[in-house]
Amino acid sequence: MANMRVGRSLGVSLLPLFLGLVLFAASLTPSLIPRAWAVQGALGGLVAALGYMIGRLLLTLWRALELPMLRGRAALYGHLIAAIPVLMALVLCLGHARGWQNGIRSRMGMELIDTIDVPNMVLVAVTVLAVLLLLGGLVQGAFDRLRARLYRHMPRRTANVAGLLIVIVALTIGTRDGVLDRVVRALDESYTTAQELFDTAPPAPADPRTPGSAASLVDWGSMGQPGRNFVTGGPDGAAIAAFSGRPAKNPIRVYVGLAEADTAEARADRALEELIRLGGFDRKVLIVAMPTGTGWLDPGSFDVVEYMQDGDIASVAVQYSYLQSPLALLLETRAGLDQARALIRAVHRHWRSLPRDSRPRLYIHGLSLGAWASMYGTDLFSLLDSPINGALWAGPPFPSARWNEAMAERNPGTPYVAPQVGESRLIRFASHTQDAGGAQGWGDMRLMFLQYSSDPIVFYEPASFWRPPVWMREAPAPDVSPDLTFTPVVTQFQLVVDMILATSAPAGHGHSYYARDYIGPWVAVTDPEGWTQADSDRLAAHCNRGFQQGCDNG
Known part of the structure; x- marks a missing residue:
C-alpha cells in the first residue's frame, strides 16, 4: 500500500481513484435494460464515487492497523504499476460499450445505436463524481470539526465514535424530514394534478x-x-x-x-x-x-x-x-x-x-x-x-x-x-x-x-451488492445479454438503474x-x-x- 498522495494537487488519493475507475469500467458492461449515454454517465460517476469511498475506507483501515506502507520512489512505482491494468480495463470496456448495448437492443428488437458518445458520457460521469466527492468532502469537514471540539471533553476514540454518530443522525434527519419530505410533497402534488x-x-x-x-x-x-x-x-x-x-x-x-x-x-x-x-x-x-x-x-x-x-x-x-x-x-x-x-x-x-x-x-x-x-x-x-x-x-x-x-x-x-x-x-x-x-x-x-426474464422489477436482488443473483448463474434467457457479468457493488446499481428504466423497454420486454x-x-x-x-x-x-x-x- 502507498502512503504518499501523488495526486495531492488534485485533492484525491490515487489508489482509491483507481478503484473508482475500475468500477466505472465495470459499469459499462450490459445489464437487463439498454442505457443511453447520459444514464450510463450518471451511473458510472456514481459507482466511481463509491469505489473511491471504499478505497479511502480501506486505506484508513490499513493505517489504523499500522501495516507497512510504501514510501518515496517505491510508492511512485507502485502507483504506476497499479495504473497500467486499470487504464487497460477502462480502454477495453469503453471500446466494447456500444457493442454491449447493441447486444441487448438487438435481442429486444430495438434500433441499434451508432455510438455511445463517449466524450459526453465521460463528462457526465466526471461531473457526477465531482459533485459526490464535494458532498463527501463537506461531510468529512463537518465530522473533523465536530470531533475536534469533542476532543476537549472526552478521549479521542470516544470523540471519534460520538462525532460519527452525530453526523449520521444529522444527515438522516435532514434528508428524511427535510429534503425527502419536500420531494415527496412535490411529487404527490404533481401526480395529484395530473x-x-x-x-x-x-x-x-x-x-x-x-x-x-x-x-x-x-x-x-x-x-x-x-x-x-x-x-x-x-x-x-x-x-x-x-x-x-x-x-x-x-x-x-x-x-x-x-x-x-x-x-x-x-x-x-x-x-x-x-x-x-x-x-x-x-x-x-x-x-x-x-x-x-x-x-x-x-x-x-x-x-x-x-x-x-x-x-x-x-x-x-x-x-x-x-x-x-x-x-x-x-x-x-x-x-x-x-x-x-x-x-x-x-x-x-x-x-x-x-x-x-x-x-x-x-x-x-x-x-x-x-x-x-x-x-x-x-x-x-x-x-x-x-x-x-x-x-x-x-x-x-x-x-x-x-x-x-x-x-x-x-x-x-x-x-x-x-x-x-x-x-x-x-x-x-x-x-x-x-x-x-x-x-x-x-x-x-x-x-x-x-x-x-428481462424485468428488473421482478428479478432485482438486494444481495447483488456482494453476490450474483441466481439467474445470473444460469444460462441467459433469450432477451438477456450473454455478456452480462457480475461485479460486486456495480451490479447492484446497474439493476437499480434498470428498475428505473424498466418501462422504457419495448413491449414484451423489461416491465412493459x-x-x-x-x-x-x-x-x-x-x-x-x-x-x-x-x-x-x-x-x-x-x-x-x-x-x-x-x-x-x-
Whole structure:
C-alpha cells in the first residue's frame, strides 16, 4: 500500500481513484435494460464515487492497523504499476460499450445505436463524481470539526465514535424530514394534478351503467384520469360479438378513486356497492384488481379477458396512491397493502354469501405494485372455506412474499426466470417465451405468475451488492445479454438503474407487459368456454392491429 498522495494537487488519493475507475469500467458492461449515454454517465460517476469511498475506507483501515506502507520512489512505482491494468480495463470496456448495448437492443428488437458518445458520457460521469466527492468532502469537514471540539471533553476514540454518530443522525434527519419530505410533497402534488380531479375533470358520462354517472354511487371527479380511462375504455358488446361471432354483453368495469373516501375500508365498501348496483355478481367471471401506484390498470390485460369471456365479466379496482409505483413502494408501502386487503375482503365476503351455483368465478389480478398488493390481500388461509378460483399476477415486484414462496418451491433444474412448481396444478409461471400450459391439469385453484426474464422489477436482488443473483448463474434467457457479468457493488446499481428504466423497454420486454402475452395466462386461469388455440391466435392478431398495450381498438 502507498502512503504518499501523488495526486495531492488534485485533492484525491490515487489508489482509491483507481478503484473508482475500475468500477466505472465495470459499469459499462450490459445489464437487463439498454442505457443511453447520459444514464450510463450518471451511473458510472456514481459507482466511481463509491469505489473511491471504499478505497479511502480501506486505506484508513490499513493505517489504523499500522501495516507497512510504501514510501518515496517505491510508492511512485507502485502507483504506476497499479495504473497500467486499470487504464487497460477502462480502454477495453469503453471500446466494447456500444457493442454491449447493441447486444441487448438487438435481442429486444430495438434500433441499434451508432455510438455511445463517449466524450459526453465521460463528462457526465466526471461531473457526477465531482459533485459526490464535494458532498463527501463537506461531510468529512463537518465530522473533523465536530470531533475536534469533542476532543476537549472526552478521549479521542470516544470523540471519534460520538462525532460519527452525530453526523449520521444529522444527515438522516435532514434528508428524511427535510429534503425527502419536500420531494415527496412535490411529487404527490404533481401526480395529484395530473389525475384531473374534481373541477378539472371532464364531463361525467350520461350512461347510467357507467361508474361516475349521475346514477352512480361513485364520484366522477374523485375517480381520477386512470380510473376514468378504465371505466370508459375497453371493448363493448358489439366489438366483442364482431370478433367472436357470438352474442356478447358489455363488460362491467368499476373503479373507485383515492379521493372517494378517507379510509381503505370506505373505498372498498363503495366499490362493492357500485359493483352490486351494476350487476357484477350476476356475471360469469368477476375480477378483483389492484392498479399500479398511480392508479393505472393495463388495458391489454382486461381487454383480452373480456374478449375471451364474451363480455360476461365484471372487474373492480380501487386506487391507493397517486405516486409512480417505485415511489409508492418506497414511500406509501402500507397504503396499497391495506387497500388490497380491504377490497378483497369486502368482495369475497359478499361473494361467498351467494349460492355456489349462481355466483361468478372469482379471480384476483394485478400488475407490478398492484400484483404485490393483491398478493398480500389474498390471504389464502382465510379463503379456505370459500376459495377463489384463481389469480393472475403480472410483473410481481421482487419483495412479493407469495412470489418468493413460489420461487423457493421451484423444481430443481428448472430455470430461475421460468420455473416450474410441483406438477403445475396450483402454481404456474408464464412469460413471453414460456407457454402458460393451457387450461388442463389444474387443481381446484389456479395461481399464475406472468414475468419477463428481462424485468428488473421482478428479478432485482438486494444481495447483488456482494453476490450474483441466481439467474445470473444460469444460462441467459433469450432477451438477456450473454455478456452480462457480475461485479460486486456495480451490479447492484446497474439493476437499480434498470428498475428505473424498466418501462422504457419495448413491449414484451423489461416491465412493459404486452396484451398478446396476457392471452395464454388468462386462458389457462379462466378456462373460457369453447376457446381454442385458433381463437388465441386470432385475438393476438387482433391486438397487434390495435394499439401496443391494449386491443379494444383492434
